[in-house]
Amino acid sequence: MATMEECRSALDRLSDNLARAKGDVHAAAALDRSLSCHIIDLDSTFAGRLRNGRIEVHDTAPGPPREKAQIRLAMRGDDLVSMVDGGLNFAKAWASGRVKLEAGLRDLLRLRTLL
Template sequence: MATVDDCRKALHDLAARLQANAEARGKLDLDRTLACRVTDLGTAFHGRIAGGLLLDITDGDDPKAKIALVTTSDDLLKLVAGELDVTRALASRQIAIKANPFDLLKLRKLL
């Protein structure tokens, strides 16, 4: 099982990777709050997706977040590292993403 610090670092790594790739993929018209709930650690993080970037990552849950990712710590690390395919993980219920369908389509471009 990964630690809270490992999960925090993974989210910051994801934010850095998205920023590095922002110019190549073009601007993404998505501005939503995001919560990442790590079930096995009983913790959460929240931030904001704006223009294809992951911004303002902080500890704690945001119950009003428009997009919520629910997963275990190990699956979060695998997902960020590219070792876990998002579509397969959703289909096998390793992860859950709660968002409206239009936001899910836009999120696919990020992941």
């Protein structure tokens, strides 16, 4: 089971990857939205913003998200680490229910480029 430190590191690497992205991927990640990532098996949530193609984590708290973010992710820590390391395909994990993504329709349409 991934630790909170490993999950935070994975989010930092994901942020770096999004910041270096080009073309449609960069455009899709260039939103300014509140973001939460609930790590189900650790029952902890990272909360922050997706801004200018980067994930900015502002808070880590126990339990599910305290506030409803505009973009909400929920997954196991191992799945987060595996996705960022390239071992787990996000679209397949989302389709199978291993990863949950909730957002407004316009954001989902824009984020589909990342899938």
